[in-house]
Amino acid sequence: MNVPVHPAEALRTALAGLLDGLPPKAATQAVDRLIANYRGTTPTHTPVLRDRSDVVAYAAYRMPATFEAVRSALEAFADAVPQWTPASHVDVGGGTGAATWAVNATWAGARPVTVLDWAEPALALGREIAAANPELKSAEWHRSRIGSALTIESTDLVTVSYVLGELTDADRASVVTAAATAAQAVVIIEPGTPDGYARVIEARDRLITAGFHVAAPCPHSAACPIVPGEDWCHFSARVARSSLHRQVKGGSLPYEDEKFSYVAATRLPPTPAPSRVVRKPQIRKGQVLLDLCGPDEALHRETVTKRHGPLYRAARDADWGDAWPPPPAED
Ligand SMILES: C[S@@+](CC[C@H](N)C(=O)[O-])C[C@H]1O[C@@H](n2cnc3c(N)ncnc32)[C@H](O)[C@@H]1O
Numbered sequence: 001m002n003v004p005v006h007p008a009e010a011l012r013t014a015l016a017g018l019l020d021g022l023p024p025k026a027a028t029q030a031v032d033r034l035i036a037n038y039r040g041t042t043p044t045h046t047p048v049l050r051d052r053s054d055v056v057a058y059a060a061y062r063m064p065a066t067f068e069a070v071r072s073a074l075e076a077f078a079d080a081v082p083q084w085t086p087a088s089h090v091d092v093g094g095g096t097g098a099a100t101w102a103v104n105a106t107w108a109g110a111r112p113v114t115v116l117d118w119a120e121p122a123l124a125l126g127r128e129i130a131a132a133n134p135e136l137k138s139a140e141w142h143r144s145r146i147g148s149a150l151t152i153e154s155t156d157l158v159t160v161s162y163v164l165g166e167l168t169d170a171d172r173a174s175v176v177t178a179a180a181t182a183a184q185a186v187v188i189i190e191p192g193t194p195d196g197y198a199r200v201i202e203a204r205d206r207l208i209t210a211g212f213h214v215a216a217p218c219p220h221s222a223a224c225p226i227v228p229g230e231d232w233c234h235f236s237a238r239v240a241r242s243s244l245h246r247q248v249k250g251g252s253l254p255y256e257d258e259k260f261s262y263v264a265a266t267r268l269p270p271t272p273a274p275s276r277v278v279r280k281p282q283i284r285k286g287q288v289l290l291d292l293c294g295p296d297e298a299l300h301r302e303t304v305t306k307r308h309g310p311l312y313r314a315a316r317d318a319d320w321g322d323a324w325p326p327p328p329a330e331d
Pocket residue numbers: 047048049062063066067092093094095096097098099116117118119122144145146147160161162163166167171
C-alpha cells in the first residue's frame with residue numbers, strides 16, 4: 001500500500017533533487033548572485049529571476065523558508081475560519097510555487113490553482129516541482145505582470161507571498177485591490193522586518209477599506225496598536241536547513257528561523273484568536289510572561305504563574321504566534 005507523503009516532505013525531496021548533478025560550486029555561486037540581486041534596489045523593472053540557475057537557487061535556498069512562513073500564516077487563518085476550505089486558489093507573484101504547496105499542506109485535496117508571475121523560468125520550475133505532488137499536478141502557471149492592468153479571476157483564496165517588497169507603491173496598491181476584488185480571502189506574507197511589517201499594515205488597511213475582516217494574526221480589525229518605528233509585528237517559523245543552506249551559510253544548526261509578517265483577511269465572518277502571543281514567551285521560575293495583542297486593540301503583558309494551574313501548563317507550551325488562551329482540546 002502506498003502511504004501518502006505529507007506535502008512538506010514531498011517538497012523537501014523535490015527540492016533536494018534539483019541540486020542533483022549541479023556542482024556544489026555552481027549552486028553556491030547561483031545563491032550568491034541571488035542574494036546580491038535581492039540586496040539591489042527594489043522594486044525592479046525586470047524580473048530578478050532570469051534563468052534556470054537563478055530559479056534553482058531560489059527554490060533550493062529560499063523556497064523552504066517562504067513555504068514554512070506561508071504555512072504558519074495559513075494555519076492561523078484556518079483556525080479563525082474552521083468551517084472553511086478554499087475551493088480555488090490564485091497565487092500572485094507565486095514564483096516557484098511555495099504558497100501553492102503551503103495551501104495544499106493546510107487544506108489537503110486538489111483544487112483549481114493558478115500561479116501568476118512575470119518570470120517565466122520561475123513558473124517553469126514551479127510546474128516541474130509541482131509534478132511531485134499529485135494534488136498540484138493540474139495547477140496552471142501563467143505569465144502575468146503585476147500592475148494597474150492586473151485582473152485576477154474570481155477565486156476563494158488569493159495569496160501574495162514575499163512579493164510586495166518588489167513592487168512600486170502604485171503596484172502594491174493594485175495587487176491588493178485586485179486580490180480584494182477577486183477573492184473571499186486574501187493572505188499576504190512579507191519578511192518579518194520593519195519594512196515588511198509596514199507593507200503588511202498598508203495592505204491590511206486597504207483590505208479593511210474593501211470590506212474585509214482581519215482573521216489573523218490580529219484579534220480585531222481596528223488599527224494596529226504597535227507604534228511604527230518603535231516595534232513591528234512579526235513571527236517566526238522553523239525551517240529545516242538543507243545541505244545547500246549548510247554549504248552556503250556554514251554552521252551546523254539543523255534548522256533556522258524564518259521571520260515573517262502577515263495579514264489574513266476575509267469577507268466571511270471570522271473568529272479571530274481571543275489574543276495573540278506577539279513575542280517569544282519568557283519562561284521564569286514558576287511563571288511565564290506573555291506579550292499579547294488583545295481584543296481591546298492594545299498590547300499587554302500577562303504573567304501566568306503556577307497558581308493558575310492548567311493555564312500555567314498551557315503558558316509553558318505557548319509559542320510565539322499562538323492564540324491565547326489556547327482553544328479547548330478536542331476529544
Ligand atoms: C521573493 S519571490 C517570492 C516567490 C513566492 N511567492 C514565494 O513566496 O516563494 C518574488 C516573486 O515576485 C515576482 N514578481 C516581482 N515583481 C513582479 C511583477 N511586477 N509582476 C509579477 N511578478 C512579480 C518575482 O518574479 C518572484 O517570483
